[in-house]
Amino acid sequence: MAEEGLSPAAATVKAMQQVSGAIFGITLVLAAVFLPLAFMGGSVGVIYQQFSLSLAVSILFSGFLALTFTPALCATLLKPIPAGHHEKRGFFGGFNRLFGTFTDRYERVSFSMIKRAGRYMLLYLGIVGLLGFFYLRLPESFVPVEDQGYLIIDVQLPPGATRSRTDLTAQLLENYMLSREATGAVTMLLGFSFSGMGENAGLAFPTLKDWSERGKGQSAAEEAAAFNQHFAGLGDGTVMAVTPPPIDGLGTSGGFSLRLQDRAGLGREALLAARDKLLGEANGNPKILYAMMEGLAEAPQLRLNIDREKARALGVSFESISNALSTAFGSSVISDFANAGRQQRVVVQAEQSSRMTPESVLKLYVPNSSGTLVPLGAFVSTHWEQGPVQIARYNGYPAFRISGDAAPGVSTGEAMAEIERIVSELPQGIGYEWTGLSYQERLASGQAVGLFGLALLVVFLLLVALYESWAIPLVVMLIVPVGALGSVLAVTAVGMPNDVYFKVGLITIIGLAAKNAILIVEFAKELWDQGHSLRDAALQAARLRFRPIVMTSLAFILGVVPLTLATGAGAASQRAIGTGVIGGMLSATLLGVVLVPIFFVWVLSALRRKPHAQQIADDQQLSEK
Numbered sequence: 001m002a003e004e005g006l007s008p009a010a011a012t013v014k015a016m017q018q019v020s021g022a023i024f025g026i027t028l029v030l031a032a033v034f035l036p037l038a039f040m041g042g043s044v045g046v047i048y049q050q051f052s053l054s055l056a057v058s059i060l061f062s063g064f065l066a067l068t069f070t071p072a073l074c075a076t077l078l079k080p081i082p083a084g085h086h087e088k089r090g091f092f093g094g095f096n097r098l099f100g101t102f103t104d105r106y107e108r109v110s111f112s113m114i115k116r117a118g119r120y121m122l123l124y125l126g127i128v129g130l131l132g133f134f135y136l137r138l139p140e141s142f143v144p145v146e147d148q149g150y151l152i153i154d155v156q157l158p159p160g161a162t163r164s165r166t167d168l169t170a171q172l173l174e175n176y177m178l179s180r181e182a183t184g185a186v187t188m189l190l191g192f193s194f195s196g197m198g199e200n201a202g203l204a205f206p207t208l209k210d211w212s213e214r215g216k217g218q219s220a221a222e223e224a225a226a227f228n229q230h231f232a233g234l235g236d237g238t239v240m241a242v243t244p245p246p247i248d249g250l251g252t253s254g255g256f257s258l259r260l261q262d263r264a265g266l267g268r269e270a271l272l273a274a275r276d277k278l279l280g281e282a283n284g285n286p287k288i289l290y291a292m293m294e295g296l297a298e299a300p301q302l303r304l305n306i307d308r309e310k311a312r313a314l315g316v317s318f319e320s321i322s323n324a325l326s327t328a329f330g331s332s333v334i335s336d337f338a339n340a341g342r343q344q345r346v347v348v349q350a351e352q353s354s355r356m357t358p359e360s361v362l363k364l365y366v367p368n369s370s371g372t373l374v375p376l377g378a379f380v381s382t383h384w385e386q387g388p389v390q391i392a393r394y395n396g397y398p399a400f401r402i403s404g405d406a407a408p409g410v411s412t413g414e415a416m417a418e419i420e421r422i423v424s425e426l427p428q429g430i431g432y433e434w435t436g437l438s439y440q441e442r443l444a445s446g447q448a449v450g451l452f453g454l455a456l457l458v459v460f461l462l463l464v465a466l467y468e469s470w471a472i473p474l475v476v477m478l479i480v481p482v483g484a485l486g487s488v489l490a491v492t493a494v495g496m497p498n499d500v501y502f503k504v505g506l507i508t509i510i511g512l513a514a515k516n517a518i519l520i521v522e523f524a525k526e527l528w529d530q531g532h533s534l535r536d537a538a539l540q541a542a543r544l545r546f547r548p549i550v551m552t553s554l555a556f557i558l559g560v561v562p563l564t565l566a567t568g569a570g571a572a573s574q575r576a577i578g579t580g581v582i583g584g585m586l587s588a589t590l591l592g593v594v595l596v597p598i599f600f601v602w603v604l605s606a607l608r609r610k611p612h613a614q615q616i617a618d619d620q621q622l623s624e625k
Contacts, residue, residue: 027063140413159299255405264429483588490583
């Protein structure tokens with residue numbers, strides 16, 4: 001309208017004739033790049049599927065609106081502008097003049113770079129090398145650890161500790177947590193913990209205040225660290241505050257978890273020694289915040305030695321002995337009775353004072369075969385010993401449950417690598433298996449290369465079908481490493497790991513980088529088919545598409561900025577996506593606008609491609625011969 005004086009309707013028609021092909025291609029590429037994510041399996045596949053389906057559907061809908069509704073709005077809302085009459089005053093006038101200056105300089109830079117395409121292709125190879133170098137150095141992780149607004153505190157007193165001692169310890173930690181400014185309330189559970197059930201176990205769930213009411217240094221992770229530091233020297237047992245797992249159902253806390261296994265039948269003592277060595281070295285490793293065993297420690301146990309000959313002589317059966325012990329020290333339901341119209345049970349159990357000492361066991365009476373009551377002390381002796389409270393197996397092997405967390409500034413992937421190194425130094429026959437989030441992290445890490453490769457392949461084949469050429473899609477795909485390098489450098493700069501959300505952002509960058517390239521390549525191909533030289537077609541297309549590329553990329557970047565500045569619930573996941581995407585879009589835009597024209601000229605020259613019209617004429621000549 002401003003350059004040719006066309007009416008809004010005529011300008012809309014001409015614009016759609018020029019850009020409809022690019023819009024169609026961009027829409028298909030952006031939707032197709034997420035297609036492989038929808039077929040991923042496992043828990044990580046569920047995350048990928050949620051992103052892929054929601055983004056693909058929204059992109060297709062957006063493309064439909066861009067081809068139908070947006071042209072109608074342009075023809076209706078835009079006002080006619082006489083040819084050559086740009087906005088000359090005010091902010092918009094100044095902006096147009098400034099952008100025009102940038103466009104002229106950009107054209108001169110592009111012209112200079114195209115003349116030296118060979119050396120800039122060598123620079124491009126350096127970019128690809130940097131991408132591989134920095135990507136391989138990224139620490140691995142599964143998903144970011146979120147501040148979910150509460151903590152989990154595991155309470156474990158020494159074996160044999162009574163309920164009253166557990167109550168005192170629980171009251172101590174409850175008072176401390178309530179004294180913290182960030183804590184809103186504390187819920188206590190006694191008799192149960194991550195380690196198992198027992199009078200010496202407990203769990204606490206401190207609920208933190210709303211994120212808006214907490215200041216700096218009062219995140220869930222920082223509150224957990226302060227708690228652990230305060231109770232590090234607790235003499236009566238151990239308490240450990242942890243953040244909840246990022247995904248419910250995968251583990252009991254954040255960090256890592258594994259099962260240390262005896263795969264060669266070495267015996268419990270060998271497995272105990274391996275466990276102690278693993279925990280000792282892990283807790284002394286600077287990359288590991290803590291490592292602990294999930295399970296009740298060995299506790300004093302009272303063993304009953306039954307003299308079988310005496311019991312048989314007295315007519316006492318093992319069934320009678322078992323029933324007497326289970327009834328006295330446990331309980332038995334012997335009858336029901338009606339009470340106020342309700343049926344209630346009659347439960348038999350020994351008095352508390354009659355089951356406190358080993359001597360009280362020997363005073364129990366057991367009926368023999370003739371109905372006479374015989375004291376257990378007549379044929380039973382007792383002695384104390386240490387023994388396991390619980391015996392765990394994993395995939396058929398005796399195992400210990402080990403969990404821990406990475407030190408601040410260290411990813412879980414790095415901490416897991418240290419654990420693997422320590423386990424490799426344990427005796428032959430001692431193995432391990434990752435569980436929960438750690439297993440999913442290893443699974444996601446192994447799928448990354450195939451995921452990126454499949455996404456690139458899908459986009460490439462789609463472009464091949466769209467342009468009926470192998471060369472044009474190659475030009476578009478060459479820009480992808482440039483965008484990926486920006487993403488990798490961005491997360492490296494802020495110390496973020498290579499997690500699932502970063503991978504989703506990287507897949508997004510594949511489509512967005514290809515989008516910028518398509519805007520230039522589509523128009524350059526049309527000019528080339530009309531008879532322009534490769535260099536002239538690339539320069540004209542770059543100049544005409546410079547402003548749309550910059551403005552759309554800038555709009556996208558500004559739209560993602562809130563993700564990188566997110567606070568509160570879900571902030572870590574939002575920052576993980578936003579940081580990588582912004583870095584990728586900056587590099588794909590700043591470097592892409594000067595590299596894509598070079599790729600276009602270099603690839604089509606190297607492959608000796610002919611314009612579409614000339615290729616048709618040559619084919620006709622060959623068919624006539």
